[in-house]
Amino acid sequence: MARKRESTxxxxxxxxxxxxxxxxxxxxxxxxxxxxxxxxxTSEGAIYRHFRxxxxxxxxxxxxxxxxxxxxxxRGGTNGGATLETLDxxxxxxVSAIEQRKGISFQVIAEVVSLGDKKLNTKIHDALNRxxxxxxxxxxxxxxxxxxxxxxxxNAAAILFFGMTQGLVNIWSLGGYRFNLEQGYxxxxxxxxxxxxxxxx
Amino acid sequence: MARKRESTxxxxxxxxxxxxxxxxxxxxxxxxxxxxxxxxxTSEGAIYRHFRxxxxxxxxxxxxxxxxxxxxxxRGGTNGGATLETLDxxxxxxVSAIEQRKGISFQVIAEVVSLGDKKLNTKIHDALNRxxxxxxxxxxxxxxxxxxxxxxxxNAAAILFFGMTQGLVNIWSLGGYRFNLEQGYxxxxxxxxxxxxxxxx
DNA sequence: AAAGTGAGTAAGTGATTACTTACTTATTCA
DNA sequence: TGAATAAGTAAGTAATCACTTACTCACTTT
Numbered sequence: 001m002a003r004k005r006e007s008t009x010x011x012x013x014x015x016x017x018x019x020x021x022x023x024x025x026x027x028x029x030x031x032x033x034x035x036x037x038x039x040x041x042t043s044e045g046a047i048y049r050h051f052r053x054x055x056x057x058x059x060x061x062x063x064x065x066x067x068x069x070x071x072x073x074x075r076g077g078t079n080g081g082a083t084l085e086t087l088d089x090x091x092x093x094x095v096s097a098i099e100q101r102k103g104i105s106f107q108v109i110a111e112v113v114s115l116g117d118k119k120l121n122t123k124i125h126d127a128l129n130r131x132x133x134x135x136x137x138x139x140x141x142x143x144x145x146x147x148x149x150x151x152x153x154x155n156a157a158a159i160l161f162f163g164m165t166q167g168l169v170n171i172w173s174l175g176g177y178r179f180n181l182e183q184g185y186x187x188x189x190x191x192x193x194x195x196x197x198x199x200x201x
Numbered sequence: 202m203a204r205k206r207e208s209t210x211x212x213x214x215x216x217x218x219x220x221x222x223x224x225x226x227x228x229x230x231x232x233x234x235x236x237x238x239x240x241x242x243t244s245e246g247a248i249y250r251h252f253r254x255x256x257x258x259x260x261x262x263x264x265x266x267x268x269x270x271x272x273x274x275x276r277g278g279t280n281g282g283a284t285l286e287t288l289d290x291x292x293x294x295x296v297s298a299i300e301q302r303k304g305i306s307f308q309v310i311a312e313v314v315s316l317g318d319k320k321l322n323t324k325i326h327d328a329l330n331r332x333x334x335x336x337x338x339x340x341x342x343x344x345x346x347x348x349x350x351x352x353x354x355x356n357a358a359a360i361l362f363f364g365m366t367q368g369l370v371n372i373w374s375l376g377g378y379r380f381n382l383e384q385g386y387x388x389x390x391x392x393x394x395x396x397x398x399x400x401x402x
Numbered sequence: 403a404a405a406g407t408g409a410g411t412a413a414g415t416g417a418t419t420a421c422t423t424a425c426t427t428a429t430t431c432a
Numbered sequence: 433t434g435a436a437t438a439a440g441t442a443a444g445t446a447a448t449c450a451c452t453t454a455c456t457c458a459c460t461t462t
Contacts (some may be wrong), residue, residue, distance in 0.1 A: 008438080027317025029230065033420060045422080046440055047356075053368075054420065113375065114315035116228025125375040155389035158363050159372065165388075167364020174314065174326040187357035188364075195396030234450060244411055250407090255450065281439080341428085 011050050014040045016061040024104055028111030033057075058112055058120060065105045072097045073134050082141035084148070084197055090138065091189060092182070095165070099181040103169040110170075132158045139196065144188040149198050157196055164188050212251045213309070215241045217262040225305055229240035229312030234258075258314055259321060266306045268327040273298045274335050285398055291339065292390060295385070296366070300382040304370040311371070333359045340397065352400050358397055365389050 018039035019166040022031045033054055051057045076090025098105065109128070112120055165183045168188060171178035172181050219240035223232045235254055238245045252258045272375070279293030299306065313321055337359040343349035369389060373382050 004233060004310065028315045029304060029317055032418080034418085042439095043441055044420090045442080048421070049439055066306075110311050112228045113371075114312045125372070128372060128375065136212045138261050140444085152392065153388040156392055159369060160392055162388050163364040163366070163368020165364070166371070167367050168360060170314075170364075170367070171329060172327075174329065187354040188361050191353065191357055191361055191396055194393055195395055214410085232462080236450085243409095243449085246412080248408055249451070 008050055011051050012060070015047060015050060015057060016064060019061050020064075020091050020108060021103060023108050023111050024102060031111075039107055044072055055120065058117075058175075059123060060116070061108065062112060062120065062123055062127060066099065066110055066130065069105050070095070070134050073131075073138060075139060082138060082147075083145055084142065084193065085141055087138065087147075095182055095185045095189075098165070098169060102177065103173045103181075106117070106169045107173055128162075132162050135161050142196075147195050147198055150198055161192060164192060209251055211242075213261065216248060216251060216258060217265060220262050221305060221309060224309050224312050229315055232312075239363055248335060251339060255400045256318060256321065259316070259318075260324060262309065263313060263321065263324055265335055266309055269298070269302065269305050270332050271335055274332075274339060278323065283339060283348075284346055285343065285394065287345055288339065288348075289359050289394070296383055296390075297368070303378065304374045304382075307370045319367060331365070333363050336362050343397075348399055349397050353397055362393060365393060 015036060018036045019031055022035055022039060033047055034044050037047050047057075072094040076086070076093045077199050082090075085106060109124055113124060129160075132155070136154050139148055139157055143150050143154070144149070165185075168185060169181070172179065172184065216237060220232055221263045223236055223240060234248055235245050237258070238248050247257075252261075274291060277294045283291075287310040296311070310325055315327060333356070337355050340349055340355050342356055344351050344355070367384075369386060370382070373380065373385065
């Protein structure tokens with residue numbers, strides 16, 4: 001007997017959110033179509049009413065995660081100039097959002113990479129480049145505001161920022177989320193902040 | 202008909218090297234016992250003469266990778282004091298070794314994490330902490346030599362270094378190794394170096 | 403020379419995978 | 433009202449997974 005119908009859009013969201021939760025809980029190797037179906041209380045076949053393949057599910061999930069990451073950064077940044085203080089605030093908000101999501105974004109990226117699917121890999125590569133690009137743009141506004149050094153390679157600084165964040169989140173999640181991410185992040189951020197800030201001498 | 206016999210030690214090394222290669226080529230999801238056997242031209246059952254389980258294979262592989270990473274750092278560091286110049290040289294050697302290994306170390310770590318095996322996860326966590334600890338020790342010698350700031354959180358700096366390296370390697374491998382890692386690393390390193398160096402003002 | 407052993411093989415095991423098929427039900431709308 | 437359709441189900445499919453079994457061979461030891 002068929003249950004009450006659910007709209008396609010809602011279902012698609014439920015499905016990728018289930019995939020997201022499963023990746024966090026068990027790692028990508030354990031994300032199966034059957035488990036996704038169980039997670040939202042439906043059958044395997046029903047999943048295929050909403051997605052053509054498992055790859056399509058992960059592909060949409062990646063898009064949502066990119067929106068999350070970039071959304072964090074855009075939210076904090078006032079469209080005007082970026083002083084070091086607004087940069088501080090943006091990054092704090094970003095890390096806090098990552099902590100609330102339990103590092104989901106970076107984990108999912110790592111997990112999806114491990115599937116070895118070429119199309120998904122280039123999709124991640126592009127998304128990562130856009131993310132780094134946004135950070136670079138943020139720093140660039142800081143340069144215009146005169147609060148960030150203009151003799152620094154902004155792309156390198158943005159990649160450094162990305163790596164710093166991803167690295168700490170990795171250690172944090174590997175260790176079972178046992179320390180407070182924001183607190184653990186503070187000393188890293190202060191080193192980074194000092195290295196790009198203009199008024200150092 | 203049984204082939205000519207191979208010694209256990211040699212076989213174990215062949216097996217983990219095959220696993221390493223397969224992870225690089227296809228991602229961890231595609232590392233199967235059958236594929237490992239094919240890779241070294243033997244049968245699936247033969248693998249189980251040398252390892253009790255697939256997990257044991259990956260576990261030994263992780264040990265070798267930790268040796269690689271820490272070996273890089275120990276090699277460069279003269280047992281005496283560490284000036285910024287010796288630090289430069291050590292890091293350059295480290296990155297060059299990573300490049301020659303095609304980023305294998307960081308990739309394998311990410312892939313094995315994605316398996317979601319708890320025992321392997323804590324093993325990686327411990328190995329990563331030891332690696333970061335070695336970097337911290339290296340920086341600490343720089344402080345003693347008076348070339349690195351003594352008002353800096355060395356653990357944070359070490360984690361920052363790890364994240365920076367891992368992040369760039371990830372982007373590098375996701376993009377299909379299309380740029381020169383050492384060259385891409387230089388501007389990141391110069392930002393990091395400046396931020397921990399003493400003579401900044 | 404006989405017995406033992408370590409490394410190998412081929413052919414399984416049941417479990418699980420992504421995905422399909424044939425069919426049913428609930429809702430919408432002409 | 434009744435046909436069309438979107439969303440669901442149960443039960444399949446062939447392929448693949450880690451791992452096992454029964455057996456063979458080459459070599460060493462006694």
